Amino acid sequence: MCGIVSVLTFEKEIIECLISSLERLEYRGYDSAGIAYIDENSKIERIRRVGKVAHLRQAVEKLNTNSHIGIGHTRWATHGKAIEKNAHPHIAGGVAIVHNGIIENFEQIKRELLNEGEVFESDSDSEVIAKLISYHIKTGLSFTEAMKTSMPRLKGTYAIAAIYEKQPNVLIGTKKGSPMAVGLSSDGRSIFIASDSVALSSLAGQITYLEDGDFVICLKEEEITYKILDSSFSEVNRSLILNNIAQNTVTKSGFADFMLKEIFEEPNTALETFNNFGSPIDLSQYKNISLIACGTSYYAGVLAKYWIEDLVGIHTDVEIASEFRYRNPVLSKSTLYIFISQSGETIDTLNALRNVKAQGLDTLSIVNVESSSIDREAKYKIKTSAGPEIGVASTKSFIAQALSLLLLFVDKNKIDIKEITHAMNEVISQYEKIKNVANKIKNSKSLLYIGRGTSYPIALEGALKAKELSYISAEGYPSGEIKHGPMALVDESIYSIILAPQDKYFEKTISNAQEILARNGRVLFITNEGVQLNFGQASYLYVPKIDPTAQPFVLTTAIHLLAYYIAKQKGLNVDQPRNLAKSVTVE
Numbered sequence: 001m002c003g004i005v006s007v008l009t010f011e012k013e014i015i016e017c018l019i020s021s022l023e024r025l026e027y028r029g030y031d032s033a034g035i036a037y038i039d040e041n042s043k044i045e046r047i048r049r050v051g052k053v054a055h056l057r058q059a060v061e062k063l064n065t066n067s068h069i070g071i072g073h074t075r076w077a078t079h080g081k082a083i084e085k086n087a088h089p090h091i092a093g094g095v096a097i098v099h100n101g102i103i104e105n106f107e108q109i110k111r112e113l114l115n116e117g118e119v120f121e122s123d124s125d126s127e128v129i130a131k132l133i134s135y136h137i138k139t140g141l142s143f144t145e146a147m148k149t150s151m152p153r154l155k156g157t158y159a160i161a162a163i164y165e166k167q168p169n170v171l172i173g174t175k176k177g178s179p180m181a182v183g184l185s186s187d188g189r190s191i192f193i194a195s196d197s198v199a200l201s202s203l204a205g206q207i208t209y210l211e212d213g214d215f216v217i218c219l220k221e222e223e224i225t226y227k228i229l230d231s232s233f234s235e236v237n238r239s240l241i242l243n244n245i246a247q248n249t250v251t252k253s254g255f256a257d258f259m260l261k262e263i264f265e266e267p268n269t270a271l272e273t274f275n276n277f278g279s280p281i282d283l284s285q286y287k288n289i290s291l292i293a294c295g296t297s298y299y300a301g302v303l304a305k306y307w308i309e310d311l312v313g314i315h316t317d318v319e320i321a322s323e324f325r326y327r328n329p330v331l332s333k334s335t336l337y338i339f340i341s342q343s344g345e346t347i348d349t350l351n352a353l354r355n356v357k358a359q360g361l362d363t364l365s366i367v368n369v370e371s372s373s374i375d376r377e378a379k380y381k382i383k384t385s386a387g388p389e390i391g392v393a394s395t396k397s398f399i400a401q402a403l404s405l406l407l408l409f410v411d412k413n414k415i416d417i418k419e420i421t422h423a424m425n426e427v428i429s430q431y432e433k434i435k436n437v438a439n440k441i442k443n444s445k446s447l448l449y450i451g452r453g454t455s456y457p458i459a460l461e462g463a464l465k466a467k468e469l470s471y472i473s474a475e476g477y478p479s480g481e482i483k484h485g486p487m488a489l490v491d492e493s494i495y496s497i498i499l500a501p502q503d504k505y506f507e508k509t510i511s512n513a514q515e516i517l518a519r520n521g522r523v524l525f526i527t528n529e530g531v532q533l534n535f536g537q538a539s540y541l542y543v544p545k546i547d548p549t550a551q552p553f554v555l556t557t558a559i560h561l562l563a564y565y566i567a568k569q570k571g572l573n574v575d576q577p578r579n580l581a582k583s584v585t586v587e
C-alpha cells in the first residue's frame, strides 16, 4: 500500500528526513515515489520518480534548500499506471498533497471540476483531492477551511498530508479508513505525519494515532504546535505513546534480506510469544469461536481450528474477512469473534471487526503492530511479540499468531516451548539442504503442496509463499482431495511438496504421494528425521519429530525457507514481491 510522510520543522535537513522516511516505508510495497516542499520563496518544488526510492534519492542528491516543510509518498498504483505523472505528490494551485487510500467517487468530482475549467495532469484518483482543496481556496476559503470543506465530499478511504505554498508554516493531515500517525521529535523542534510508526522510527520520540475524521493542524511559529480536531471539528486529545519502534529493528542486521532475517527470528519469536503471553479473556462464556482474517493470517486461523476443536472441543469457524463482511453472516452472542492481522490495518479485517462490534458482540484482536486500527478497536486484544516484520511476506508473524491462538486455548504447561524452538532452529541449520532442494523446484511450471490434519493449513501457507515470492502457480490441498481433481494436473512438469510428519495421517499421506509418483509427478517429502522412505526419484527434507500439536511450527519454518530460496534462486526481490503490499488498506 501507499506510504505517506511529512514534516514541519525548525531543522534544516528536510530532504534527507523525507527520503530516509520513505526508505523505511519501502516494505509496504510500491512502484513510484516523490517529495514536495515549499522553498524559501514560498513556492512548491516537486520531484517524482518511477521505481525505487533510490532513484528519487539520486535525483535530489544535489538539491540544497532551507525549506522547513515537506511531504513525501511511496505509491502502490490503484488508479492509473505506475508512471511519473501519476506519482504523488499531486499539486494544484499551490496546494500539494500525498494520499494513501482510494477515492471511490473521484470520477464524479473530476467531472465537476473539469466543468469548472480545472485541468488534470494525471489518471489518478488522488489528484482530485489537491484540485478540490485548491478550488475551495479560490472561492475564498482559508487552507484549513478548504480542507474541512473538501473532505466530506470524498467517498472511500484516505490518509492525506497537505501543504499550501501561501501558508508555509502550516502542515495538515486527515484520515478516514487508512492509518495515520502523528509524531513529535523529543526536542519538540519537529512534527511529522506518516502512515505508520516505522516511518518515524528514528525521528519521533512520541506518536499518536488519528481516528477516522480527525484533522491534525501543525503550526510553526515561535515553536512547533499542533491541534487535533475530530470529525465535528471539536478539539480533542489523542493520547501520545512512546514510539517503541527502535531504529535498529528495521535493519537487516547482516542478513541478505529482511525475509531471511525474519525467518531466522522465528524460533525467538515463538519463545517471546510464549514468555509474553497472557490471556485477556475468560473463554468459558463462549460456545463458539469465529476466526476472521486474510492471507497468511487466515491460515493461522485454519490451523487453530484443528487445535481448538480437537483439544478444547469448542465449535470453531474460520472466515476470509472480505467474504465474511459482505455475506450477511449469522452472528451470535455466544460466539467470540477473533480478528487476526499482522499489520492491524487490513481494511477487510478491520471492517469485518467493525461490523461485528456494531452488533454489540465480543471481539478479540491478535495483532502485531501496536496501536494499529484493529488493535485499538477490538474489545479484547493480544499483541503478538514478533517485532516489526518488514518483508512483505508474513513469516515470523504467522508463528506468533498461531502460537498465540494455541496459548489462548491450551495451558502453557502443556506446551514444550524449548522443544519447539530447538526443532525450529534445527530446521534453520539445514538451510543449505533446503537451498539445494529449492534449486530442483525453482523452474517447475506449478507446485502442489499437500498435507492432512494440521499439515493442511501449512500446505496452504506454503503454496501462498511460493506464489507471492517466486510467482509460480501453486496450490495447497488436503492430501485426501488430490484424487478429486488435482491429480489431473500431475505430470513431470509439476512438483508436489508432501508435508508428511509421522502423525496419525502419515500412511495415508504417503500413499497419496505414491499416486503422484506413479504418474511421473516430481515429489519432495518434508517428513520427520528417522523416517525411512525410499522413492528413488523423490527428494527429502527431514525435520525433527516433536509433539504432534506443535509439529506445524517446525514444518512452517521449513516451507518458509523453501519459498525464500526458490525465489532467491530465481533472482527475485523477496522483500518486496511485485504487485504486493505489506498492509492491504484498500479493498
Ligand code: AGP
Binding pocket: 294, 295, 296, 297, 340, 341, 342, 343, 344, 345, 346, 349, 392, 393, 394, 395, 468, 581, 582, 583, 584
Ligand atoms: C502473506 O505473506 C501476505 N503478505 C498476505 O497474505 C497477508 O498475510 C495478508 O495481506 C494479511 O495481512 P495482515 O496479517 O496484516 O492482516
